Amino acid sequence: MAPTVxxxxxxxxxxxxxxxxxxxxxLNVAEAEDGVQGADAIKAGGVDCVICDINMPNMNGxxxxxxxxxxxxxxxxxxxxxxxxxxxxxxxxxKEAGACGWIVKPFxxxxxxxxxxxxxxxx
Amino acid sequence: MEMYAREVIVDEFRRAVxxxxxxxxxxDGYDSSSLSPDQIRGQEVLSAEKTxxxxxxxxxxxxxxxxxxxxxxxxxxxxxxxxxxxPSDWVGEISNLLMGSLKNKLSEYEVETQLGIPxxxxxxxxxxxxxxxxxxxxxxxxxxxxxxxxVLYFKMDWNTKWIFNPNKPAAMEGDVVLF
Numbered sequence: 208m209a210p211t212v213x214x215x216x217x218x219x220x221x222x223x224x225x226x227x228x229x230x231x232x233x234l235n236v237a238e239a240e241d242g243v244q245g246a247d248a249i250k251a252g253g254v255d256c257v258i259c260d261i262n263m264p265n266m267n268g269x270x271x272x273x274x275x276x277x278x279x280x281x282x283x284x285x286x287x288x289x290x291x292x293x294x295x296x297x298x299x300x301x302k303e304a305g306a307c308g309w310i311v312k313p314f315x316x317x318x319x320x321x322x323x324x325x326x327x328x329x330x
Numbered sequence: 331m332e333m334y335a336r337e338v339i340v341d342e343f344r345r346a347v348x349x350x351x352x353x354x355x356x357x358d359g360y361d362s363s364s365l366s367p368d369q370i371r372g373q374e375v376l377s378a379e380k381t382x383x384x385x386x387x388x389x390x391x392x393x394x395x396x397x398x399x400x401x402x403x404x405x406x407x408x409x410x411x412x413x414x415x416x417p418s419d420w421v422g423e424i425s426n427l428l429m430g431s432l433k434n435k436l437s438e439y440e441v442e443t444q445l446g447i448p449x450x451x452x453x454x455x456x457x458x459x460x461x462x463x464x465x466x467x468x469x470x471x472x473x474x475x476x477x478x479x480x481v482l483y484f485k486m487d488w489n490t491k492w493i494f495n496p497n498k499p500a501a502m503e504g505d506v507v508l509f
Contacts, residue, residue, distance in 0.1 A: 217447070220420040223413045262426070262445055291430020292445070293501035294437030302509045309507040311434075312427055313353070318506045325508070 210255035210327040211235040215245035215271065216289070217263040221312070225258060225289070228316040234323065242266025246274050249281060256327045258319075259306075261290040261297070269297075269304050276305035285326035289314060335490040338439060339432065340467055343482050346431035347469050349503065350424070351409075359474025370468055375477055376454045378402050382417045383457045384425040384450035388433055390443035394464065394485040397429045400457040405476025422448035427503075428480065434500035439492035457481060 212234050214225040226236045237254065239245040241263045248254060257275075261268040268288055275281045287308035288301050298309050308322055324330045344362075352360050365373070375381060385398040399421065406421055407414045414420045426448045433445050449456065461483035468481040501507060 218419055218423045218426075219416050220410065220413050220423050223415065224410075227413070262447055264447055291427050291433075293430075293434040293505065294442075295498045295500065296437065296442075298501065298507065307509050309501060309505075309509075311501045311503050311505045312430070313350070313503060315504050315506075318504070322506055322508060 209233055209235050210323075210329050211237060211253055212256045212258060212323055212327075213237045213239060213245065213248055213254045214258045215239045215242065215263070215268065216258075216260040217241055218260070221260070225319070228319055229323065232320040232324070234320075234329075242268060242271030242274075245271050249275050249284065250278070254284065256323055257284065257286040258289050258323070259286055261288060261292050261301075269301055272301065272304040272306050287322060287326070289319075331494040332491050333439075333494065334488070335486060335492055336488045338435065338492060339482075339484055342432050342435040343428075343467055344469070346428050347471060347480055349431070350427055351471050351473070361472045362469050365468040365470050365479065367466060367468075369470075370479060370481065373470065373479055375400060375402060375479060376458070380404070381454050382406060382421040382450060382452060383454050384418075384421040384448050385456040385459070386422070386425045386429045386448040387446035388429050388443050389446070390436075390441060392486055392490075393441070393443060395429075395432075395443075396461050396464070396483045397425055397432075397480065398457045398459070398483075399425055399428075399478055399480040400454040401478030402476055405473065405478060408473075408475040418450040418452070422450035425450075431503065432482075434502070437500050438494060438498055440495050440498065441492060461485075
């Protein structure tokens with residue numbers, strides 16, 4: 208069965224692009240609009256990989272990763288940050304929070320698919 | 331390497347605009363040029379029907395900045411064919427991409443800033459909102475299939491010099507880093 212990827216981003220345009228890209232690669236995709244919705248969707252189960260923006264209303268991406276990773280059930284859940292941000296300090300902060308990858312927008316579709324497939328073992 | 335803040339900001343603004351829109355424009359019809367405040371007011375896109383504008387802030391110690399842009403619906407759709415169900419969202423995301431590039435550049439000079447969440451709306455008002463006391467840099471971007479205006483407002487001490495830290499290169503657009 209194909210892995211399910213959750214895209215967490217407040218931009219509907221960006222979510223559509225990610226859904227289109229991953230669907231064409233035969234991956235299942237679910238959507239959330241901010242960190243609160245994203246954390247709830249992850250805790251509900253069935254998510255194999257997360258792609259998450261940083262700057263979002265209600266709860267930002269790093270806060271979401273921190274909250275999710277505090278729950279031992281999701282210690283091994285791969286979370287990739289997909290953001291306009293690229294500063295080394297922020298990348299380090301996300302890594303320490305438990306993220307396992309970082310992609311700077313705008314993303315290259317083939318690179319996104321390759322990263323997700325690698326992290327979900329579905330290459 | 332020490333540089334005047336103004337040089338860093340203006341160079342990166344120009345690079346980010348060209349980089350983003352050249353990559354979105356799949357033919358040779360791309361051109362961008364600087365605009366004075368008077369030239370902005372004369373641009374046809376401001377009085378066109380069905381336009382959308384967006385703005386996003388970037389703030390840090392002794393720095394206040396605001397980027398805004400406006401374009402026609404038809405142009406916005408052609409920049410991202412098939413994905414623009416909500417033009418307000420897309421124009422906001424464009425402003426976010428441009429200001430994010432600037433934030434990343436400043437981080438290489440150890441200038442820490444906070445990127446705001448974009449706001450967007452129908453019509454050109456967010457471009458026309460005055461940013462009091464701020465220096466203004468503007469570009470008119472022209473494609474085969476349309477045009478848009480991007481304005482960057484900045485308020486800081488222009489005599490400030492920043493030192494580039496080669497040990498803190500920012501990740502660039504499209505970069506993938508797996509830990």
